[in-house]
Amino acid sequence: MLVEHVRGGTNSNNVPASAFAMPAxxxxxYDLPxxxxxxxxxxxxxxASNDRTPMLNWYLPAPAMISVLVDAGPLTVSVGNHRFGPLDRASFYGPTSRAFRTETRGGIAVGIGLSALGWSRLTARSAGEFHNRVVPLGSALGSDLSARLVEGLDALDDDTMIKPLLDAVFGAFFTRPHPREDLIRAFTALTVTDGVIEMKDVADRLDIPTHELRRMATRHFGMPPKLLLRRARFLRxxxxxxxxxxxxxxxxxxxxxxxxxxxxxxAGTFLGTTPRRFIASDTVFLRASLRARAMVIGAPTQALHETAKAAAPVQNRPTGEQGRPQPNA
Structure with a gap:
């Protein structure tokens, strides 16, 4: 079974194994798509964790993410005062503007970070429907994707095959372009730019009315533009x-x-506490992932990930991050 063969580390970018140091x-x-x-x-x-003892971990606010559990005990997630779980094997984490806490009991969690551009190609639904929510993946993005991920991961016995599996599964799901992709790319870049915070400034830079910016941000990014810009500024x-x-x-x-x-x-808005108190709480996986993700992928957290300006066209064929729930993909 896969749970017996997770080694950790990465097979890309020649990142030293020390970047992935974790407690016993x-x-x-982590892997790049x-x-x-x-x-x-x-x-x-x-x-991944071999210990079945309940463990708490806090994570930073983030864009949308898919999580699939393998041989994992019951998992619950708390976002603010709302508690979700026990979660399904395959879950969809909507965009969050609050730090969230997980309670895990060992096993493996595979996380797939989803960009706003990716969301726009997967579904016509508004990401705002899932703001600060965790739901079964099938109810958000369809039973076909959920079944392919669960069945594919269950069939593996080697963690090095997870990336090829995910590449193959998702290669069939991003074939339908959205007409506003250039706008989504441009706004993504502005959300990770130092000093950019005013919605009117962003609308002027994008050459769109503020009401159109608000609709676009909520539809593809899951929350109003002002909140997205504040979240990115705080996380930076x-x-x-x-x-x-x-x-x-x-x-x-x-x-x-x-x-x-x-x-x-x-900090009170996005963490619910002071920075010192937050980092002193249950953040073992968070701190490790900030270090490892930056070395492999280039940004320490998904909310500060800038979508590439150009990518090869997605073909409808197989193409070519890993540890304990929940991952910061």
Missing amino acids: GMTMR DPALSEYLTGYAIY SFISLIRTDGMADYSKIDSSYFDASHFLRD
Whole structure:
């Protein structure tokens, strides 16, 4: 079974094994999707744990993600005051504007990060329907995708085959372009640009009315543009502090913050607590994934992942991140 053969680490980018160091009994693996899928999927992650003792972990707000469990115990997710679970084997995590907490009991979680462009090609539904929600994958994106992922992963006995499997499955699902893809790409780039926070400024840069920007952001990104821009600004700043262990060095925060108290108010909104208290809580997998994801994929967290400006056309054929639930894909 796959659960007996997860080694952790990565087979791409020649990243040193030390990047994936985890406590005993836990492993983590990240992989890049096939280049033909890079605009639609932000990464593959696997977290695994041999320990069946209940474990809590906190994760940062993120864009949409698909999670598939393999030989994992009951899993529950809490977003703010809402609790979801026990989750189905294949679940869809909608875009979140709050840090969320998972309670796991060992096993493997395979995470697939989904970009706004990927969402636009998968479904005509609004991502805003799933803001801060976790639902069965079949109810969000259809039973066919859910069944292919679950059955495919169950048939594997080697973690190095997970990436080829995911590439093959998703290669058949992104063949229908959306007419506003250039706009979605451009807004994605602005959400990861330092200092960009005002909706009117963004609308002017994109040359669209603010009401059209609001509709586009909610439909494809899952929340209003102002909230998306604030989330990205906060995460850029928060992760800069984590990386340098300088939780009091507010010179590293985004240039659009007026002062430290302004940043701390956003921490209350997106973390539900202060940065120090959050990072001191149950964040074993979060801290490891920030390091590993940055080395393999190029951005420490999915919310700061910029969609590639161009990608090879998706062909309807097989094409060519890993460890314990839940992954930051």
